[in-house]
Each structure stands twice: as C-alpha cells, then as structure tokens.
Amino acid sequence: MRIAQISPLMEAVPPKLYGGTERIVAYLTDALVGMGHKVTLFASGDSVTAASLAAACPQALRLDPTIRDHLAPLIAMLEIVAQRAGEFDVIHLHCDYLGYLALRRAGTPFLATLHGRLDLPELKPLYSVFCDVPVVSISDAQRAPLPQAHYIGTVPHGLPEELLLPGSGTGGYLAFLGRISPEKAPDRAIRIAALAGMKLKIAAKIDRVDQQYFKEQIEPLLAQPHVEFVGEISEAEKSEFLGNAAGLVFPIAWREPFGLAMVEAMACGTPVVAMRNGSVPEVVDEGVTGFIVASETEAALAARRLNQLDRARIRHVFEKRFTAQRMAKDYVSLYHRLIAGLEPERGDMTTKHRDAIAA
Amino acid sequence: MRIAQISPLMEAVPPKLYGGTERIVAYLTDALVGMGHKVTLFASGDSVTAASLAAACPQALRLDPTIRDHLAPLIAMLEIVAQRAGEFDVIHLHCDYLGYLALRRAGTPFLATLHGRLDLPELKPLYSVFCDVPVVSISDAQRAPLPQAHYIGTVPHGLPEELLLPGSGTGGYLAFLGRISPEKAPDRAIRIAALAGMKLKIAAKIDRVDQQYFKEQIEPLLAQPHVEFVGEISEAEKSEFLGNAAGLVFPIAWREPFGLAMVEAMACGTPVVAMRNGSVPEVVDEGVTGFIVASETEAALAARRLNQLDRARIRHVFEKRFTAQRMAKDYVSLYHRLIAGLEPERGDMTTKHRDAIAA
Numbered sequence: 001m002r003i004a005q006i007s008p009l010m011e012a013v014p015p016k017l018y019g020g021t022e023r024i025v026a027y028l029t030d031a032l033v034g035m036g037h038k039v040t041l042f043a044s045g046d047s048v049t050a051a052s053l054a055a056a057c058p059q060a061l062r063l064d065p066t067i068r069d070h071l072a073p074l075i076a077m078l079e080i081v082a083q084r085a086g087e088f089d090v091i092h093l094h095c096d097y098l099g100y101l102a103l104r105r106a107g108t109p110f111l112a113t114l115h116g117r118l119d120l121p122e123l124k125p126l127y128s129v130f131c132d133v134p135v136v137s138i139s140d141a142q143r144a145p146l147p148q149a150h151y152i153g154t155v156p157h158g159l160p161e162e163l164l165l166p167g168s169g170t171g172g173y174l175a176f177l178g179r180i181s182p183e184k185a186p187d188r189a190i191r192i193a194a195l196a197g198m199k200l201k202i203a204a205k206i207d208r209v210d211q212q213y214f215k216e217q218i219e220p221l222l223a224q225p226h227v228e229f230v231g232e233i234s235e236a237e238k239s240e241f242l243g244n245a246a247g248l249v250f251p252i253a254w255r256e257p258f259g260l261a262m263v264e265a266m267a268c269g270t271p272v273v274a275m276r277n278g279s280v281p282e283v284v285d286e287g288v289t290g291f292i293v294a295s296e297t298e299a300a301l302a303a304r305r306l307n308q309l310d311r312a313r314i315r316h317v318f319e320k321r322f323t324a325q326r327m328a329k330d331y332v333s334l335y336h337r338l339i340a341g342l343e344p345e346r347g348d349m350t351t352k353h354r355d356a357i358a359a
Numbered sequence: 360m361r362i363a364q365i366s367p368l369m370e371a372v373p374p375k376l377y378g379g380t381e382r383i384v385a386y387l388t389d390a391l392v393g394m395g396h397k398v399t400l401f402a403s404g405d406s407v408t409a410a411s412l413a414a415a416c417p418q419a420l421r422l423d424p425t426i427r428d429h430l431a432p433l434i435a436m437l438e439i440v441a442q443r444a445g446e447f448d449v450i451h452l453h454c455d456y457l458g459y460l461a462l463r464r465a466g467t468p469f470l471a472t473l474h475g476r477l478d479l480p481e482l483k484p485l486y487s488v489f490c491d492v493p494v495v496s497i498s499d500a501q502r503a504p505l506p507q508a509h510y511i512g513t514v515p516h517g518l519p520e521e522l523l524l525p526g527s528g529t530g531g532y533l534a535f536l537g538r539i540s541p542e543k544a545p546d547r548a549i550r551i552a553a554l555a556g557m558k559l560k561i562a563a564k565i566d567r568v569d570q571q572y573f574k575e576q577i578e579p580l581l582a583q584p585h586v587e588f589v590g591e592i593s594e595a596e597k598s599e600f601l602g603n604a605a606g607l608v609f610p611i612a613w614r615e616p617f618g619l620a621m622v623e624a625m626a627c628g629t630p631v632v633a634m635r636n637g638s639v640p641e642v643v644d645e646g647v648t649g650f651i652v653a654s655e656t657e658a659a660l661a662a663r664r665l666n667q668l669d670r671a672r673i674r675h676v677f678e679k680r681f682t683a684q685r686m687a688k689d690y691v692s693l694y695h696r697l698i699a700g701l702e703p704e705r706g707d708m709t710t711k712h713r714d715a716i717a718a
Contacts, residue, residue, distance in 0.1 A: 057484070071430075072481040075456055076488040079463070097434055101457075104438070105464035122431040125416070129435040 001335060004088040005029050005051070006042045006081055008095040009073055012060040013047035017205065017232055020260060021115045024157050024327075025094050031160070031328035040088070042077055054080070071098075078102040090335045100130050109338045111136060111152065117257060119145035134338060136331075138258040139279030145255070153334050156283070157258050158327030159267055159318075163235070166269035166315045167243015173199035173228075174303060175245035175270070177238075177261045180206045180214045183254035185275075188296055190221050192249055192273070195300030198226070200249070203241055205232040243268040247290070247306040250274035251299060259283055262290075266318040269311035273302045289314045360694060363447040364388045364410065365401045365440055367454040368432055371419045372406035376564065376591055379619060380474040383516050383686075384453050390519070390687035399447070401436055413439070430457075437461040449694045459489050468697045470495060470511065476616060478504035493697060495690075497617040498638030504614070512693050515642070516617050517686030518626055518677075522594070525628035525674045526602015532558035532587075533662060534604035534629070536597075536620040539565045539573045542613035544634075547655055549580050551608055551632070554659030557585070559608070562600055564591040602627040606649070606665040609633035610658060618642055621649075625677040628670035632661045648673045 005028065011019035014026035025041070026049065032039045033050040041047065045055030046063075056077035061070050078099050085091060085106035093099040093112040103110045111134040127149045134152045137143045143151055174196070176189040186202060193200035202222075206214050222229045233241055242248065248265035256278035263283065265272050272290030274280045284290045288309070291302035320326075364387065370378035373385035384400070385408065391398045392409040400406065404414030405422075415436035420429050437458050440450060444465035452458040452471035462469045470493040486508045493511045496502050502510055533555070535548040545561060552559035561581075565573050581588045592600055601607065607624035615637035622642065624631050631649030633639045643649045647668070650661035679685075 067481050068479055069481050072456065072479070072485045075460060076485045078460055079488050082460070082464070097431065098460075101434060101437055101441070101460040105441070120427055120431075122426050122428050126431045126435045129438050 001037045001332070002087065002089045003032060003037050003039045003335065004042060004081060004084075004091040005032075005039060006078070006091065006093045006095055006099060007044075007047070009044050009057055009077065010060060010062045010070070011044075013041060013043040013049060014235075015060070017234060021094055023260075024113075024115070027158065027160055027163075027324040028328055028331065031158075031324040032332070034325070035328060035332070037332070042081055056080070074098060082106040089339055092331070092335075097126060097130065100133050104133070109335075110134075111334065111338055113138065113155070114142065114149070115257070117255065118142060118149075119255065124148065136334065139256075139282050141255065141278045141282060142257040152338065153330070155327060155330040155334070156322065157260055157263065158322050158324040159260075159263060161319060161323045161325065164239045164242065164264055164267035166267075166311065167239060167245075169244065169246055169270060169307075169311055171244030171246070173201050173245055174247055174249045174273075175242055175265070176200060176202045176204065176249050177233075177242065177264065178204055179210065180204045180218055181210045182213055182217075183252060183256075185251045185253040186218055187221060188251035188253065188275075188299075189249040190224065190227055192251060192296050192299040192303065193226055194224065195296060196303040198246065198303060199228065200226060201228045201230055201241070201245070203230040203233040203237075238264060239268055242270050245270050247303060248272045249299065249303070250280070251296070252277050252280070254278065256280060263318065263322045266314050266322060269315040269318075271306050271309040271311070271314055273299050273306065275299065285317060289317050360691070361397045361399075361446065361448045362391060362694065363399045363401060363440060363443075363450040364391075365437070365450065365452045365454055365458060366403075366406070368403050368416055368436065369419060369421045369429070370403075372400060372402040372408060373594075374419070376593060380453055382619070383472075383474070386517065386519055386522075386683040387687055387690065390517075390683040391691070393684070394687060394691065396691070401440055415439070433457060441465040448698055451690070451694075456485060456489065459492050463492070468694075468700075469493075470693065470697055472497065472514070473501065473508070474616070476614065477501060477508075478614065483507065495693065498641050500614065500637045500641060501616040511697065512689070514686060514689040514693070515681065516619055516622060517681050517683040518619075518622060520678060520682045520684065523598045523601065523623055523626035525626075525670065526598060526604075528603065528605055528629060528666075528670055530603030530605070532560050532604055533606055533608045533632075534601055534624070535559060535561045535563065535608050536592075536601065536623065537563055538569065539563045539577055540569045541572055541576075542611060542615075544610045544612040545577055546580060547610035547612065547634075547658075548608040549583065549586055551610060551655050551658040551662065552585055553583065554655060555662040557605065557662060558587065559585060560587045560589055560600070560604070562589040562592040562596075597623060598627055601629050604629050606662060607631045608658065608662070609639070610655070611636050611639070613637065615639060622677065622681045625673050625681060628674040628677075630665050630668045630670070630673055632658050632665065634658070644676060648676050 007013050007025040011022040013022045015022045029041050030050045039051035041049045041051040042054045044060040046059045057073040082102040085108040091110040113136045135149050137154045174193050178184045242265050262272045276292050293299045366372050366384045370381040372381045374381045388400050389409045398410035400408045400410040401413045403419040405418045416432040441461040444467040450469040472495045494508050496513045533552050537543045601624050621631045635651050652658040
C-alpha cells in the first residue's frame, strides 16, 4: 500500500526528547515500512525514518528561532500533500484538523488520528462541520466530550518491541515519568509515595507554560527526603529508570487521552498504580499489569502490593497489546476499510470490476 | 455579481474600536452592496453589515473568553465557504493564507487581500507553494519582501466618504493616531513635536504585546508639558481629534503596508508629516496632502510649514483617491478580470458563447 504519514512540524520525527505525537508517528511509520508498505513521511527535515522523507521545513519548528509564524510551514506542507494526493492510496493525518481543508477535495481517502484532548468547546462546532471526516481515537474514553466526530476506530498507541527492555524492579522506588503539569499531578505522586513509605524518583520535562506551576506548587515539595527530581530523561535512559522501579505512579488529574508512560513501564515489566480517569481502565489490566485506584490512600496501599504482580507477565501483556507492530496492523486494517468504503462513491465500473477480481 | 467576503474572526465587522482588517472589510462590503452587488459576509455574529451575514461564531474571538483555540472557528468557517462556493461568482479572502487550502479545489474564482507585513521569512516557502493564488497588495511597496506571490493588482484602502468630516485645524496641535508600538514610533512623534515647538496629542491603543514597551519606553516621556496622552478613541471621536489638528505625525519606523491613519487625516482635511518608509510615498502627495521627510529634524521643520497646505484641497484629494467607493470599484474590476481569466479553463462552449455575447 502507498501510504502518506503527515506529522506536525513542532518536533522532529522522532523527537529528540519528550514529544508524544511525533514519537508515535515515528513508531507507526517504521512499523509500516517493516511490513513492506511504501510509506512517505511528511515531517521536518531533521527527522530520521525508514520511510521516504518529504521534508516540509529544514528543522523542527520548536528549535528554529527564525520562525515567528508556526502555521505557515504547516499550511505549505498540507498544500503539497494535497497536490501529491494521487500518489498515495491513503493519507494519514497527525496534525489535527488543519489538514481537513486541504484533503476534503483532494480525491484520496484520508483519516486523522486525534492525539490530544477533545474537551475544548470550540471543537464541537468544528466537528459539526467536519462530521464526515474519518477520525481515529487513541482510547474510547477520549471520545466522550466530542461524540459528533466520525470515529472509525480506536487504535491504542504502541512502542517498538525492543525499544525498552525488562528490568528487575529491584531499585525499590516508585517512578513518575512525564511532564510537570497540574493534569499529570506530580504533587499527588509525592504524597502517595510518602503515604506508602517509599522513595519517589521524578523524571519529567517542564514546559514553559508550566514554569510557574513548578516554582510555586512542586519545587517546595522536592526537598522532602523521599523525593528525588531527575529532570528530563532521554529514550535511552528510560529502560533503566523504569526497569529498576517497583512501579510507575500515574496519578493523573484529567481525562488522559492515552498515557504512553503506562505502556513504557509495562515494556520494562514494571507495574502501574494509576488513578481511574480517561484511558486508564483501557490501558491497565487490573491485578495483572497494575492497580487502578480512586484516591491517594488507595494508591499508597496498592503501591505496597506491587511486588505481588508478575513482571514477566506484564512484559508479555505489553508484547501482546502495546507494540508498534500491533498498532501498525490496526491502522492497516482501517486503511483497507477506508479505501474499500470510499470506492463505491469515487470508482467507476472498471475499478469495481478490478476490485471484484482482486477480492 | 454574487460576492463572498471572508473576514478574520478576531474582531467584529466593523470592529468596536481599533482593528484594521475588519474595518476595511466592513467598508468594502457596504460599498459593494451600495453598488448593487449581492454580497455575503462571513464574519463573527456580532458584525453589523448591509450584506447578508453568515455568522461563523457568536461573537468576535478577541472578546470571547471561552475560546482557547482561535484557529478552530476559522477553519470551520472556511470549510463552509468551500462547501457553498458554487453560490458565488467570486470569493474574496481577508484572513490570510488559511483560506487557500480550502478554496484551491473548490471550483470558484477567489482572491486574497494581503493586509499585513510580508517580511516574515516563513512566507517565502509558503508563497512558492501558493505561487498561483491571485493576491492583492494594499501598496506597491508592500510587495518588495515577497516578490514570489502572484499579485494581480494593488488596491489602496478607502473610507466611506462621509465617515469623517473636514475640520478647521485650529487646535494648533500635532496628532498621533494608532498603536503604541516600536514600529509606529510614538517616541519619535514626541521628539518631533518638541523640536517644532508644538503640542502633541496621542490617541493610541496599547496591545498586550506592547505593554512592556509602553511602560519602559513611552510612559516616562508622557510627563513632558507638550504631550497629552488621550488613550484609545472611537470612530466617532476621530473627526474632532484629527479635524482640529494642525497635522498628523506619522513617523513610522517600519515598512508600513498601508497606514490608514494618513487617509483618516486627509478625510478631515488634515495634512500629514510622514517618514519616508513603505507605502508613504504612494499615499501622501508631497506638498499637497503633506510632507514626506527623512529625519526628525526635517519632520519638525515640515510641521512648522503645515499651515501652508490647503485643507479643502486635501479633502478633495481624499474624495478622489481614498474613498470606499473607489476601493470597491477597483476590486470589482479585479473580480471581473479574475472571472474572465478563469473561464477558459473551467467553462464549456456555452459559457464562452454567453461571455462573447455579453462582451
């Protein structure tokens, strides 16, 4: 199949450090190439991929101080995608709704993965207009605030099978991994670890918008003896950080759309203590890969029981449910359905006949 | 002619106070309706127009605190415009390049007025991709940093003839009108007035991005006895503010794309002292409607000579060159050229025959 993957341009594919969407685009793209598909990746020029790279700008926009208008390079890329639409069997958007305008009239089937939160009020009128654009949610829970979109499936994220490797979990600490932000609730993690009488290591990025929150709400808590703040860590450091942990604390205070950190922990054989919210019940298998809790007290009690879970079995669940290959297969089956579903409208008798023969 | 005017959504059409683009959209739309055209205005729901209003959102986005993503309503509007494209003979965009994606494949001739600065580096690759989109500059000078765009004409802005009325100019002060920002250079205006030994009244808006500049660079200068800071004024107050002034100081420190304040002054019969930059030589008739200068000293000398200029003649030049009716006529002739120029590609023999008869 000839597939175009359309990435946002803020980060490279894959991103140098933190960066959820572009990381998934990288894993999916390489897995599709591994399956033998002909993939073209539209992304920033500093991306590294097994696919054919169509560079939309020299480098990731977040790192380019000369760019004042971050929209212009994205719009130019989308027009080029529309002009080249005939070269592809299917076009897969990861840059939100901007691509809909370009691709609605370009003649090639397309779909969009919704990577972010869907509870902003202005999305409702937008998806009333784009109510027939095929979109993919990354968890079923993600859909709730925006039922008017045309969901054609849920595809949970996946990681390359050998990206992170199982660890022993003998470090004895709880791990917190992600961003320092109110919705990720590092303050809760600190209190949970204290209640459980365990050490907590925090590996997290601080975005500019969260600097004030960090200074005022979190930094004062870091002086406690059970807390160690590690800062932002790279992909290469994750196996050790997660693999040595007794468990990952995922005490989120928002409707988490997916929560890649939970899957990263599972890849290391590390169980998860997660607050019941958003995607959590879809990602964590209760009593197998972790514990789903409703309060900080419950979380602390669960943290004490993490050593009852079988780390080899957790890794096995990861391999079954959350690899990039599984994700790529899910998408390919959606691509097929999409191409087949659109054919009656755009195809002529010759096309239909050819399809009948091929079937 | 059936014409769609597509406004940005940040301000109402016309805006309540300052707001360049939406003001011009209002003047143009009403003038086109006055000429007998069937005009549909796509804009925020709090707009007031003689055209048929297609409300894209309940109120101007700048005033709506519930909106976090300002792009979503614009994208939804552009998709609706594309879906309704067949209802119009021509579509006129005022919301920058976002509309190109939607309208390139919608089948109706369209053009875009470029209302802003064109010297951002990311616009060059964008207009290499959109090199055949017909665009209109608001001055010839505006084009210089972006020669690769497909300009089909320059249409200077215009005001409704009776919006502002001539004044006596007997207030004896110099006027500064616009935004407090480094490129509008109110500091220069203050120094020029001091050199000329004249009073200066400043009527200006302070945008959030310019708050620091105002506090640090401008506010300390306002204590001087020859300076009076009036704040932001409404349309209704402009005739008096400009009409009583001996002249408008327009000491810009950037490539001004148009400079509506100069035309507003002329409508009041008030001459202009303007720094040679951007559109200035195209708007000011040297020695007739004002003086074009190259330094603050020259500006001060010119300010002393403003009473030599004939205020009735200045108003006459305004009526000839800068009314909304003249602007609307210019655009209608571009619309005709555009429709005629596109016809050979999309029209069938019947259409061509009908055109030949009409010609």
